[in-house]
Amino acid sequence: MPRPSVDYSLYLVTDSGLLPKNRSLAEQVERAIRGGVTVVQLREKKLSTAEFIKRGREIHEITRKYNVPLIINDRVDVALAVDAEGLHVGWDDCDVKTARELLGPDKIIGVSITNLDELSRLHGADCDYLGVGPIYATNTKPDHDPPLGISGLRDLLQRKNFEGLPSKIPIVVIGGVNTGNLQWIKWAASGEERMSIQGPAVVSAIISSEDPEDLCLSFRKLLTAPPAFAFSQHEFKLDDAAEVYTNISSILKNVHEHKSMIHHITNDVVKNFSANVCLAAGGSPIMSENIEETADLARINGAFVLNMGTASPDAHPLFFEAIRSNNQFGNPVVFDPVGAGASKLRRSTTAVILGAGYIDVIKGNEGEIRTVAGETVEMRGVDSVDTILDDEGESSKTKALLVSTVAQRHKNIVVMTGVTDWVSDGKSVIAISGGHMLQGVVTGTGCSLGTVIATMIANNRNCKFLSVIVAIIVYNYAAMRAAEGVEGPGSWAVAFIDWLFRLSGQSGMDALFRKPEFKELGMSLEIWGRDSEGNLGESKKVRL
Ligand SMILES: Cc1ncc(COP(=O)(O)OP(=O)(O)O)c(N)n1
Ligand SMILES: Cc1nc(C(=O)O)sc1CCOP(=O)(O)O
Numbered sequence: 001m002p003r004p005s006v007d008y009s010l011y012l013v014t015d016s017g018l019l020p021k022n023r024s025l026a027e028q029v030e031r032a033i034r035g036g037v038t039v040v041q042l043r044e045k046k047l048s049t050a051e052f053i054k055r056g057r058e059i060h061e062i063t064r065k066y067n068v069p070l071i072i073n074d075r076v077d078v079a080l081a082v083d084a085e086g087l088h089v090g091w092d093d094c095d096v097k098t099a100r101e102l103l104g105p106d107k108i109i110g111v112s113i114t115n116l117d118e119l120s121r122l123h124g125a126d127c128d129y130l131g132v133g134p135i136y137a138t139n140t141k142p143d144h145d146p147p148l149g150i151s152g153l154r155d156l157l158q159r160k161n162f163e164g165l166p167s168k169i170p171i172v173v174i175g176g177v178n179t180g181n182l183q184w185i186k187w188a189a190s191g192e193e194r195m196s197i198q199g200p201a202v203v204s205a206i207i208s209s210e211d212p213e214d215l216c217l218s219f220r221k222l223l224t225a226p227p228a229f230a231f232s233q234h235e236f237k238l239d240d241a242a243e244v245y246t247n248i249s250s251i252l253k254n255v256h257e258h259k260s261m262i263h264h265i266t267n268d269v270v271k272n273f274s275a276n277v278c279l280a281a282g283g284s285p286i287m288s289e290n291i292e293e294t295a296d297l298a299r300i301n302g303a304f305v306l307n308m309g310t311a312s313p314d315a316h317p318l319f320f321e322a323i324r325s326n327n328q329f330g331n332p333v334v335f336d337p338v339g340a341g342a343s344k345l346r347r348s349t350t351a352v353i354l355g356a357g358y359i360d361v362i363k364g365n366e367g368e369i370r371t372v373a374g375e376t377v378e379m380r381g382v383d384s385v386d387t388i389l390d391d392e393g394e395s396s397k398t399k400a401l402l403v404s405t406v407a408q409r410h411k412n413i414v415v416m417t418g419v420t421d422w423v424s425d426g427k428s429v430i431a432i433s434g435g436h437m438l439q440g441v442v443t444g445t446g447c448s449l450g451t452v453i454a455t456m457i458a459n460n461r462n463c464k465f466l467s468v469i470v471a472i473i474v475y476n477y478a479a480m481r482a483a484e485g486v487e488g489p490g491s492w493a494v495a496f497i498d499w500l501f502r503l504s505g506q507s508g509m510d511a512l513f514r515k516p517e518f519k520e521l522g523m524s525l526e527i528w529g530r531d532s533e534g535n536l537g538e539s540k541k542v543r544l
Helices: 025-035 049-065 076-082 096-103 116-121 149-157 182-188 212-224 241-258 271-281 291-300 313-328 344-354 366-372 393-410 437-441 445-458 461-482 489-504 506-512 516-520
Strands: 011-013 039-042 070-073 086-089 108-113 129-132 171-174 197-202 261-265 284-287 301-307 333-336 361-365 413-417 421-424 429-432 524-530 536-543
Touching: 011 025, 025 039, 025 049, 025 212, 039 049, 049 070, 049 076, 070 076, 076 086, 076 096, 086 096, 096 108, 108 116, 116 149, 129 197, 149 182, 149 344, 149 393, 182 197, 182 212, 197 212, 241 445, 241 461, 241 489, 261 271, 261 291, 261 313, 261 445, 271 284, 271 445, 271 489, 291 301, 291 313, 301 313, 301 445, 313 333, 313 344, 333 445, 344 366, 361 366, 361 445, 366 393, 366 413, 393 413, 393 421, 393 429, 393 524, 393 536, 413 445, 413 461, 421 461, 429 461, 437 445, 437 461, 437 489, 445 461, 461 489
Parallel strands: 011 039, 011 197, 039 070, 070 086, 086 108, 108 129, 129 171, 171 197, 261 284, 261 301, 301 333, 333 361, 361 413
Antiparallel strands: 413 421, 421 429, 429 524, 524 536
16 A cells, blocks of 8 residues: 655644643644644653553544544554554654564654754655754753754755655654744745755644644644745845935835834843934834743834843743744844854854744854854954954955855844945845944944844835845944044944934935935945856945
């Protein structure tokens, strides 16, 4: 008998420890199937063999009624005893070859994949689907491997040489998946990848739900629609500076019409400065670190800034909840990995944050962005390490490649600050000149660029990349104008806020481009083109 063709679009994995009060597993599973679950995996870690088999038969009766395949977790003997449709194994369980010999050719075998090495080790295995995870951190499996995040997932899906497995092998993605992040995961994992995701495998969100039927109906609806505010990558042509001019006034108009709330979780040193910058740029700041209110704030947020400058491990659950809540409402998330390479704690906090949910913009200096890229960077505190040196010639191309690679891996926007600021959405790369050396001696100037970016994209969710570019231009120009005639860093900081306030009014910036004093400052955009194979090619500098 040939193996059944399976619809993996909504895969339920059970955990009887997470059921709502007075609810049996059988009832929960049946309700979930009525809502649209297409595969059920019985995962029992605490039952004796006899109890596992008994429960397996009970659940199998239900799944058979709805023609939904039942997969048994870990245990070949139980799968055989129950005559389940399949088995799911991890790397500590029975190997695929032995499982196939024991189960025969017509049973489904699924395998867990956490990294590229496991994918290679699966070479030639006779398995039917892969369970890839954890995509995000989860309390359901406390000993889980470090989360893949979007970048890890994309690395796996883009893997070119996994000969020996069917190229279209179905993939389900597991770990922290819920109705708030499902669309982001599906969207971020789509593109030119070799393998694609068929659906989520979900434990706690469904098993602990009071109304699993309704919840699964919501999952089904979300599976087919893209997230409302995913950005589409932008194909800048070498002559496209005009596009920035064309859009700048509508971007600023949206900011001023809405005065959106920008929730900051930021470091103690810069709170006051960032709040003032946010107000001057047209936003409404709230600096809250209460985990109890992150979900309520996300309901009304325009955007969320997460700056890990003074973070301790105690703050990880707060970061986690805030990212998840803001993803749920489609609020842009701007992450500043302050000092990411300076200590083990900061490296692990960066991984926690990137493994908590979708991040729209990563903004950092060169050392921070290289750390996010996976390099080991010796940072002296939180200040930038400019090892790629100047912005000329080859080093300039190296920077362009760095930001575009990180943006491609995370399917987001990456801003790398420095004497020149670099920004990429994975497709286009733009280098923006401007700014002033006094920024380097006032605490919080780097951090508050994240604030201005968040303020600009909060109400320009359909053109995030352009909004980030506009934010950097406004910011750098304000920094330069503020430096005129001031005595030093203290008075510059005050003048900077004044200039931001003046410029970010719609008419202020709109008129600005036409003024001679703007032209005289010599700010420029350098736009990088791609050749026919998609590689970064030549660049063209355009004076603003
Ligand atoms: C669909 C799916 N994917 C991955 C897993 C994890 O399986 P495993 O690695 O065996 O870990 P445990 O489930 O045994 O804790 C899964 N169960 N289902
Ligand atoms: C069973 C399991 N396996 C994982 C893996 O990464 O292999 S993560 C996981 C638990 C997923 O639970 P939830 O949907 O509640 O986050």
